Amino acid sequence: MTAAKLNPVDVVVVGTGVAGSILCKELAGTGLKVVGLERGRMIDPQHDFAMPYAHDELKFDRHSDIFQNLSRETITFRNSLNEMALPMREMGSFKPGECVGGTAAHWGTHTRRFLPWDFETRSRTIERYGKSQIPEDCTSQDWGITYDELEPYYDQFEHLYGVGGKAGNLNGEIQPGGNPFEGPRSREYPNPPAPMTYAGSLFAKAAESLGYKPHVSPTAAMTQAYLNPYKLMLGQCVRGGFCSSHGCAMGAKASPLTTVLPALLKHKDFELRPLSNVIRVNLDSAKKRAVSVTYLDARGREVEQPADLIILASYTFNNTRLLLLSGIGKPYDPVANRGVVGRNYSYQSSGKVALFFEDKVFNPFMGGGARGTSIDEFNGDNFDHSGLGFIGGAYVAVSSSGAMPIRNTAVPPGTPRWGSDWKKAAAHYYSRNFTIALHGGSQSFRTHYLDLDPTYRDTNGLPLLRMTFDWSENEKRMSAWITNKAAEIAKAIGPSKMSVDPTAGHYSIVPYQSTHNIGGAVMGADPVTSVVNKYLQSWDVPNVFVVGGSAFPQNSANPPTGTIGALACWAADSIKDLYLKRPGALL
Amino acid sequence: MQGTSNENAYRYLTQPEVRFLDAAVARLIPADELGPGAKEAGVACFIDQQLASAWGTHGRNYRMGPWPEGTLQQGFQSRFTPQEIYRAAIRETNVHCIKQHQKPFEFLTPQQQDEVLHGLEDGGIELESLPAKLFFSLLHRNTMEGFFADPMYGGNRDKVGWRLIGFPGVAAASYNDHIEEHNVPYRVEPVSILDIQEGRVKVDSQGYPKHAMLGQTKPE
Numbered sequence: 117m118t119a120a121k122l123n124p125v126d127v128v129v130v131g132t133g134v135a136g137s138i139l140c141k142e143l144a145g146t147g148l149k150v151v152g153l154e155r156g157r158m159i160d161p162q163h164d165f166a167m168p169y170a171h172d173e174l175k176f177d178r179h180s181d182i183f184q185n186l187s188r189e190t191i192t193f194r195n196s197l198n199e200m201a202l203p204m205r206e207m208g209s210f211k212p213g214e215c216v217g218g219t220a221a222h223w224g225t226h227t228r229r230f231l232p233w234d235f236e237t238r239s240r241t242i243e244r245y246g247k248s249q250i251p252e253d254c255t256s257q258d259w260g261i262t263y264d265e266l267e268p269y270y271d272q273f274e275h276l277y278g279v280g281g282k283a284g285n286l287n288g289e290i291q292p293g294g295n296p297f298e299g300p301r302s303r304e305y306p307n308p309p310a311p312m313t314y315a316g317s318l319f320a321k322a323a324e325s326l327g328y329k330p331h332v333s334p335t336a337a338m339t340q341a342y343l344n345p346y347k348l349m350l351g352q353c354v355r356g357g358f359c360s361s362h363g364c365a366m367g368a369k370a371s372p373l374t375t376v377l378p379a380l381l382k383h384k385d386f387e388l389r390p391l392s393n394v395i396r397v398n399l400d401s402a403k404k405r406a407v408s409v410t411y412l413d414a415r416g417r418e419v420e421q422p423a424d425l426i427i428l429a430s431y432t433f434n435n436t437r438l439l440l441l442s443g444i445g446k447p448y449d450p451v452a453n454r455g456v457v458g459r460n461y462s463y464q465s466s467g468k469v470a471l472f473f474e475d476k477v478f479n480p481f482m483g484g485g486a487r488g489t490s491i492d493e494f495n496g497d498n499f500d501h502s503g504l505g506f507i508g509g510a511y512v513a514v515s516s517s518g519a520m521p522i523r524n525t526a527v528p529p530g531t532p533r534w535g536s537d538w539k540k541a542a543a544h545y546y547s548r549n550f551t552i553a554l555h556g557g558s559q560s561f562r563t564h565y566l567d568l569d570p571t572y573r574d575t576n577g578l579p580l581l582r583m584t585f586d587w588s589e590n591e592k593r594m595s596a597w598i599t600n601k602a603a604e605i606a607k608a609i610g611p612s613k614m615s616v617d618p619t620a621g622h623y624s625i626v627p628y629q630s631t632h633n634i635g636g637a638v639m640g641a642d643p644v645t646s647v648v649n650k651y652l653q654s655w656d657v658p659n660v661f662v663v664g665g666s667a668f669p670q671n672s673a674n675p676p677t678g679t680i681g682a683l684a685c686w687a688a689d690s691i692k693d694l695y696l697k698r699p700g701a702l703l
Numbered sequence: 704m705q706g707t708s709n710e711n712a713y714r715y716l717t718q719p720e721v722r723f724l725d726a727a728v729a730r731l732i733p734a735d736e737l738g739p740g741a742k743e744a745g746v747a748c749f750i751d752q753q754l755a756s757a758w759g760t761h762g763r764n765y766r767m768g769p770w771p772e773g774t775l776q777q778g779f780q781s782r783f784t785p786q787e788i789y790r791a792a793i794r795e796t797n798v799h800c801i802k803q804h805q806k807p808f809e810f811l812t813p814q815q816q817d818e819v820l821h822g823l824e825d826g827g828i829e830l831e832s833l834p835a836k837l838f839f840s841l842l843h844r845n846t847m848e849g850f851f852a853d854p855m856y857g858g859n860r861d862k863v864g865w866r867l868i869g870f871p872g873v874a875a876a877s878y879n880d881h882i883e884e885h886n887v888p889y890r891v892e893p894v895s896i897l898d899i900q901e902g903r904v905k906v907d908s909q910g911y912p913k914h915a916m917l918g919q920t921k922p923e
Contacts, residue, residue, distance in 0.1 A: 167910025168896045171873045174852040179758055190765040195776055202773040202780055205765045314885035355882055356874030356911075365910065477888045481870055482878045521851035521870045533824075534731040534843060535817070539867070543737050546868035547888070572767065624776040 119410055119418040125149040128409050128423040130394045130438070131430030133218020134677055135663045135684040137372035137380060138276070139427055141346065142688035144386040146696070151421060152386065153411055155393035155430075156182070156215035161373050165363030173520040177361040182221055183207055184214040189574040191433055193625045195586040197450065197563055203572050203580065209624070210631040211361065212431045216390055217373040219431060219631055220677065224360035224517060225336040225369055225485035226555075227279045228674035229270050229682075231496040232263035232299045237559070237670060240497060241507050249507060251590045253562040255460055256507075256670040260641035260650040263299045266682050269689070271302055273681035277370035278342040278350055280307035281334030295331045297492040307339045310353075313516040315478050315550040316489035322608035328491045333513055336370040336677075337485025346379040357518020359484035369485065392419070395576060397426055397442040397660060406444075406660045412576065424699070425691070427661045428637075429684065435666040436461075436566045436636030437581040445637075445647050445656050450563050450584075456647045458566035460635040461583060462671045465591040467510065467554035467599035467618040471611035472528045477547050480524065483516030490514075494598045495673050496557070506593040510556035510673045512602050519546070526551075529615040552602045556595055556619065557673040561588050566636045587623045595619035632676050637666035651690040651702045652683060658701040663687045710748060710857070714755040715786060719807075721747050723793045724842075726809035730816050731846045739863045741850050749849030749858030750789070759786045783833055785841060792838035795830040796823065855897040865893040873899065876911035890917040 126148035129136045136152060144150045159165075159182070169175070176182075184190075184207075192201035213219035233240050237256045241249050250256075283304050284294025293309075309332035312320060320330035337353040344350065353368040367374050380386055391414035398408045398420070408422040428435045439445055439457045448459035490513035492498060501507055519525075526549050527541040569582040599618035606614050640646025643655040652667055654660040663684050665676045672679070694702050713721055728741035753759060761784045773780045783791070797807040800819060804811055808819060822828035823839040830838065849858030851865070853872070859865065865872055872893040881889055891914035898904040904912045 167906065168873045168894075168899045168912070172853055172896060174848060174856060178848065179763070181763075185763050186765045187761075187763050193777060195774065199774070200771060202771060202777045203765045203767070205779050206761070207763075208778055311883050313882060317885065352879075354874070354876045354911075355878045356876070358874065476886055479881070479887075479889045481874070482882050482889070521864060521868060522848050525847075525851065525868060534820075534846075536733050536735050539732055539735065539737060539740070543867045546870070571769065572765075622774075622776050624778070626776070626778045 119420040121420045121422070124422040124424070125151050126423065127151070127425045127427065128153060128421055129427045129429055130409065131218060131428070131434070132216050132377070132388065133213065133372060133430070134220045134680050136218070136427070136429035137376040138681065138684040139429055139663060139688050140386060141376050141380045142685070143691065144380060144383040146692060148385065150386045151423070152388045153392040153394050153409070153421070154216050154388065154390045156213065156390065158390045159216045159221060159363070159373055161363060161367060165365050167365045170362060170365035171356070171358045173358070173522050176222070176358070176363070177520060177523055180222065180361060182213055182215045182363065184212045190580060192569045192572050192580050192582045194582070194584055195622050197584060201569055201582045201584070204625050208626045209629050210633055211628070212433065212631060216377065216388070217371050220371040221363055221373055222361050223371065223677060226675040227274065227277065227334050227336045227486065227678040228511070229298060230263070230672040230674050230679050231297070231498070233496040234672040235259045235261060235263050235266070237507070244497065245501060249501065251507065251559065251588065254559050254590065255562055256559045257640060257645055259669055260639055260646065266686060267299065267302060269682040269685040270678065272685045273678060275306045276344055276346065276375055277336045277681065278307055278338050278344055278375070279305050279334050279336050279370070280309055280339035281305040282309045282332060284331060293331060295490070295492050296329050297495060297498045305334065307342055310335060310339045310487050312489055313478070313483060313487060314476070315514050315516055318609050319514040319552060319605065320489050322605050323491050325608055326605060328493050330489050330491050333486045333488040333490045333515065335486035337487070338368045338370070344375055346376060348375055348378055350374055353484055355482050355484050355487065355518070357481050357484050357520065359518050394438065395441065395578060397438060397444060399443065399657060403443065404657060406657050425659050425661070427663060429663045432633045432636055432665040433566070433581050435662050435664050437568070439637055439647065439662065440568050441578060444654055444660060447567060448565050450565055453562060456645065458636050459645070460560040460638045460669050461564050461566045461585060461633070462558045462560045462635050462668070463585060463623070464630050464632045464671050464673065465510070465554070465556035465558050465587065465595050465619040466629060467556060467595040467602065469552045469599065469602045469606045470526060470615045471550055471552065471606050471609060472545050472613040473548045474612045478550055480516065480519035480547055480550065483518040485517065486515060487517065488513050488515035494601055504593070504597060506590045506597070508557040508559055508590070508594055508673070510554040510594065510598045512552060512554055512598065512605070514550055514552055521546070528613040552606055554595060554598055554602060555673050555675070556591065556598070558591050558671045559588065560635060560670040585623055587619055587621070592618070592620055632665070632671065634665040634668040634671050634676060637662045638669040639667040640669060649702060651694070652687040653695070653702055659699065661687055661691065710745060710860070713748070713751045715759060716747070716751045716754065716789070720789065720793050721751070722809045723797065723807070724750060726816060727820065727842060728846045730813065730820055731843065732850055738867055741846050743860070744850050744858050744863050745860040746846050746849035746858045749852065749856050750845050752857045753845060754786050754789060760784045781833065781837060788833060788838055788841055791832050792830055792835070795832065796828070799828055799830070853896045855895065855900065862893045862895055871914055873912055875914045876907060876909065891915060892917060
């Protein structure tokens with residue numbers, strides 16, 4: 117089939133999620149002709165997320181048509197190099213999006229900055245503890261950019277997304293009520309923190325009694341009506357639940373659909389093409405310059421779109437897969453320990469303590485977004501790791517995200533899974549329980565990576581992406597140690613029953629955990645260990661930028677969205693201020 | 704389904720299969736002093752509607768081979784669709800029951816039924832064409848879904864699942880007025896999407912219902 121070749125444009129952006137939408141908006145304002153290509157369908161929130169249909173747990177959490185359609189394309193998965201990877205046939209551990217707005221159309225609004233340590237994991241660990249503290253085969257590394265360099269872009273993103281919270285560190289001054297362990301921020305959050313829920317206040321009191329510094333978790337579900345810098349108005353969150361996995365009926369959840377796209381679509385220099393699935397970046401004969409992308413349009417026709425600048429800004433998996441399918445950068449080989457594309461795939465670990473009460477009622481259906489209370493004492497390198505046998509950590513939080521009955525009807529440990537005793541426990545404890553959860557980091561290791569599957573293909577005949585991943589001893593030790601700390605807080609609250617479950621055993625693709633997959637096209641200062649430079653520019657093909665979670669060399673404990681947004685703002689500025697003035701490799 | 708006439712209209716399941724499911728889900732979530740169970744909630748009807756939908760043929764799942772069994776961590780790897788799982792497993796479970804007890808599942812005593820369900824759950828019973836655990840885990844998951852999903856999907860009739868646990872259904876826009884009332888139960892008549900579709904509950908200009916508060920007479 118011969119592709120229809122379109123007239124050239126200045127910039128093509130692949131993906132319209134958090135990263136892609138910001139890059140489109142920032143570059144469309146420069147006078148360049150920008151085209152955004154999105155494999156999913158158009159979303160009109162007023163139509164797609166209208167009440168009362170938005171409050172349908174079965175439709176959105178179980179059978180959502182804004183999640184990736186696995187019948188067309190999925191990934192394959194195995195725990196280790198000596199297994200055969202098999203396709204992820206149904207949605208489980210994570211829920212990548214497939215629509216205009218991307219995964220953020222249904223995200224949970226947890227917005228925390230990464231810690232300064234997260235950006236310099238290797239060098240700071242060696243500096244504080246010596247080289248022997250780094251686990252064997254750990255490939256975690258420095259990002260090539262520091263927290264301080266990225267701070268203005270965190271600030272930009274948080275104002276774009278109207279994040280509500282309380283600063284804990286303003287220009288180096290510790291602030292009461294905030295998270296004292298965060299990196300210094302240049303100004304307050306754009307919106308105030310949410311009030312504490314009942315569960316959150318019990319957690320805060322117990323944590324304080326143990327000497328910790330609890331704070332309200334920052335959230336991108338609006339804590340008040342908010343006008344963002346793109347002059348878009350977001351409504352106040354009514355805490356009706358049905359938040360994560362769902363689109364917001366109130367337009368109170370910051371996402372590309374509410375904070376960027378309505379302004380972006382007004383630009384005459386911008387064109388959005390939904391249902392356009394990019395399958396390849398085409399290079400010149402020397403493989404030093406990208407000339408176009410090839411995509412399949414809504415009717416399945418092959419279309420070639422030439423462009424001067426090509427930005428891959430899709431999900432971690434798709435960014436990495438497009439590089440591999442296009443022959444940009446050397447594929448990673450874990451045996452020879454050579455190559456870079458697909459290297460340093462990672463995820464996030466967890467751990468939880470479930471608390472059940474007889475005399476406390478939490479109205480758990482009220483809530484939404486990241487509403488909750490956290491402590492940061494055990495995150496990153498905020499505590500002394502000497503002799504602990506692991507690096508990294510977790511933040512510990514109680515979240516009132518809106519408990520839905522299919523997903524969140526919890527019963528105490530020892531309760532049968534069905535029958536009258538289950539029913540009795542479900543009736544009593546649905547509203548009388550909450551969870552203290554660890555949100556844990558995950559370091560990168562030599563045998564955890566992404567490559568092209570040798571067996572399974574998508575509906576276009578192209579190889580699926582293959583994931584090789586398991587929990588490392590480092591993450592299991594970390595989770596066990598911090599889950600014990602969480603259990604001490606739980607005991608201070610005094611539930612009648614509790615269960616304690618750290619991350620253990622093998623990683624499984626089955627239960628939902630988080631859509632926080634990262635790496636594969638990581639950034640860094642050295643082309644031997646990174647795919648893109650600190651400006652998110654390909655080392656090999658300088659007119660290709662790769663922006664997203666794919667750039668993280670290892671995973672922080674904190675949710676990735678804020679950092680993906682900040683990297684997009686940083687990349688947009690780098691392109692505008694440096695690349696466009698002198699197209700070529702930025703050094 | 705309240706207000707509609709097709710609450711016993713089955714599109715995929717046959718009558719013997721419906722009798723099996725009614726009996727099985729009545730053991731998973733029994734009717735008791737706390738209220739109706741999964742059978743009364745219409746869970747068999749819910750499962751039928753699900754099986755007749757795209758999900759019943761795994762319309763959004765990856766369906767290409769090869770099909771090695773894989774590890775537990777690699778998840779669902781069966782060639783069977785949910786339609787095929789229910790069809791084969793109900794027949795084969797009844798074959799087992801007739802062999803053991805000379806009766807199909809629905810005529811066994813509750814205790815015998817529980818034994819069969821435990822046998823499916825832990826794999827103690829072997830089915831001919833698929834792992835018993837695969838069938839049980841699907842049946843368990845669909846029973847919970849049918850008991851707690853919006854009644855517009857055929858289960859959770861009269862919102863009995865939501866009444867049991869105190870879930871209000873479609874949210875009201877006024878939770879901000881209640882969220883700082885700590886340890887004060889918010890008890891209301893639940894509102895379903897079906898209630899709103901069929902005009903039994905009015906909504907405000909943004910589509911949110913107003914909840915009718917229940918008296919604090921329910922035992923804590």
